[in-house]
Amino acid sequence: MRKNTILKSLGLAGMLVCTASAVAQDKDAVVSAIVQEANTNSYLKNYAFELVDMIGPRLVGSPQMQQAHDWVVKTYTELGAVARNEVYGEWRSWDRGTSQATMTFPRVKSLEGTQLAFSPATKSKGVEAEVVAMPVFNSATDFQAWLKTVKGKIVLIGMNPISGRSDANWKESASDQGYDKHQRLKNEQQKKWDLSMSYTGYTRRTLPLALEDAGALAVMDSYWTELPGLTRIFDAKSKRIPVFNIALEDYGTLYRMAERGVKPRVLLEGNSKELGTAKTYNSIAEIKGKEKPNEYVVLSAHLDSWDGGTGATDNATGVITMMEAVRILQKVYPNNKRTILVGNWGSEEQGLNGSSAFVEDHPEIAKNIQVVWNQDNGTGRIVRIAGSGFEKSYEYIGRWLQYLPEEFRKEIQTTFPGMPGTGGSDHSSFVQRGIPAFGLSSTSWDYGKLTWHTNRDTYDKIVFDDVRQNAIIVAILTYLACEEPELVSRDRIVLPIDKNGKQMEWPTNLKSTRISGN
The missing domain is CATH 3.40.630.10 (Zn peptidases)
Structure with a gap:
């Protein structure tokens, strides 16, 4: 290469370095x-x-x-x-409006809770009735037989955990033996409850549909997150009866009373509005x-x-x-x-x-x-x-x-x-x-x-x-x-083989739902 060509090349290279450096400085x-x-x-x-x-x-x-x-x-x-x-x-x-849950027997107590989204409203004066707790079922036949007993009642449909304390709290303060025992009992309770729910043929979100058909007046649940005072609030699937979510601390009180035959009563007032x-x-x-x-x-x-x-x-x-x-x-x-x-x-x-x-x-x-x-x-x-x-x-x-x-x-x-x-x-x-x-x-x-x-x-x-x-x-x-100078690459990876030996495909399962319920 001739000397002047070399110098030109070095000059061009230097310009490119300077330009790249300037761009980087601008970005910085x-x-x-x-x-x-x-x-x-x-x-x-x-x-x-x-x-x-x-x-x-x-x-x-x-x-x-x-x-x-x-x-x-x-x-x-x-x-x-x-x-x-x-x-x-x-x-x-x-529109949610206001909602209130009150235990009226055996004592008067305001309960912490609220209607689930899209829950039907109560009548203007609310609905008051005896509260019953859904038991653990051993078969689908047991569930069908129990359904005949809920007419005119407010039904508790969620499991009442054996403790309202978090696992972290148990880990910190219990003895090793006490913690292990708690975990064992907790897991056994959950396993039995899950099996019982399988006999109903419903989930906790769809079960109220069966209960309203059986004549129940309302449903109460406690979707606990395993931290004190916290519950998950989703939506109600029922068409005619209100569904309330109650904090575990109050839900457990009602559950224990119902289990012991006290026959607690609750007044539910839900002033939601359907707006078309x-x-x-x-x-x-x-x-x-x-x-x-x-x-x-x-x-x-x-x-x-x-x-x-x-x-x-x-x-x-x-x-x-x-x-x-x-x-x-x-x-x-x-x-x-x-x-x-x-x-x-x-x-x-x-x-x-x-x-x-x-x-x-x-x-x-x-x-x-x-x-x-x-x-x-x-x-x-x-x-x-x-x-x-x-x-x-x-x-x-x-x-x-x-x-x-x-x-x-x-x-x-x-x-x-x-x-x-x-x-x-x-x-x-x-x-x-x-x-x-x-x-x-x-x-x-x-x-x-x-x-x-x-x-x-x-x-x-x-x-x-x-x-x-x-x-x-x-x-x-x-x-x-x-x-970025150009649009980035959209090249996709070849997905791996799944556990059944089939070639995985790029997912296409998402489609928009544009009308509620459809």
């Missing part, structure tokens, strides 16, 4: 600005107050859910996004890309919740994480190359319906999605990211993660390429259509027992330092996904 500057804005000017508590305390629980189809949709659109519009509520179906509209049907929405916000407006980075979090608490960690924390990330990016990254699209989905709790409907209804967007970031497992900081079965996900996510502050990055465990999800949360709706979508999984904060679908999923359980860290992570990853 934006990342630093994101961190600075999040730490000095957080809006998270403002967003949480409005969504969790002021609007409260967001049951699909309820007036509160409509308020939440409208608030999301208003807030994103104020942030400079183009926002809309997009109809994808209709749902049974039900209501349109169901996804709340969508878009900040158009300045260079590639028809390519998208999607921020995903479901807006709906169950309504035993106020839906704070499932999933208001996800909603406000994405909102704060957008607020930050609008300030420090005004010239986003790709369109940033936020999806606050409806009816996730009934089967990922809103997100599935969005993908079905928008093939023009789906084909040009860069990545989807989804957050939906509590208030904890992000510590796990899996590749969702996309073969080359490590190449880009691994590279982007290097820009996170070191104290964040060192906590995050990655699994690549991972496996595609069959459900769980809204990123699965995208993954199943071959779109790179990733759940941003968090530290527990005892999410499974303390707040997931419980009566204690409330504002006071939010850990704002962790949520702020999540907003920083989402903002940085979104910025980098917008800046």
Whole structure:
């Protein structure tokens, strides 16, 4: 090679190195600005107050859910996004109102509890009757015989645990022998109860249908989480009789009385209202890309919740994480190359319906999605990211993660390429259509027992330092996904052979339900 050619080559190489260095410095500057804005000017508590305390629980189809949709659109519009509520179906509209459970015999006591979502209301003066406890059955014949005895009664259908203390409490304070004995008795009780339930042919959620046909006046359950005072609140399947969930501490009292022949009586008052049907929405916000407006980075979090608490960690924390990330990016990254699209989905709790409907209804967007970031497992900081079965996900996510502050990055465990999800949360709706979508999984904060679908999923359980860290992570990853020169690979792994020796196939089980009950 001639000398001048060598010099030109060295000069070009130097220019490329300088250019790459400048790009890296530019990215570092934006990342630093994101961190600075999040730490000095957080809006998270403002967003949480409005969504969790002021609007409260967001049951699909309820007036509160409509308020939440409208608030999301208003807030994103104020942030400079183009926002809309997009109809994808209709749902049974039900308003909780007030509910009260009172033991009237053998003494008067207010009971801690509430109607389940979609439960039929009681008559104006409530329903009062003797309470009976469902026994353990030894056969289907036993169950059918017992059904003939429930007419005119309020029926307890849940198992009454042998202890209202948590396993952790037993482990800490019992002797080794006492703990082992408790575990053995607990497991034996659960095994007998599960066998008994199998003889009924129903689950705890469908059993009230058989009881109302048999003439029962109401049903009471206690879906205990194994922590004091906590119960899970789902929905009632009954058509005519009310279903109440009662805290274990009061439920156990009634159960023991009924078992001993005391014949306790309870007055149930449920003032819920059936409001016909209501349109169901996804709340969508878009900040158009300045260079590639028809390519998208999607921020995903479901807006709906169950309504035993106020839906704070499932999933208001996800909603406000994405909102704060957008607020930050609008300030420090005004010239986003790709369109940033936020999806606050409806009816996730009934089967990922809103997100599935969005993908079905928008093939023009789906084909040009860069990545989807989804957050939906509590208030904890992000510590796990899996590749969702996309073969080359490590190449880009691994590279982007290097820009996170070191104290964040060192906590995050990655699994690549991972496996595609069959459900769980809204990123699965995208993954199943071959779109790179990733759940941003968090530290527990005892999410499974303390707040997931419980009566204690409330504002006071939010850990704002962790949520702020999540907003920083989402903002940085979104910025980098917008800046990526090309759309990332959608190549999928070849799935392994299952335990039966069959070749596993990419899941396609998710389809949106657009009408309640269908």
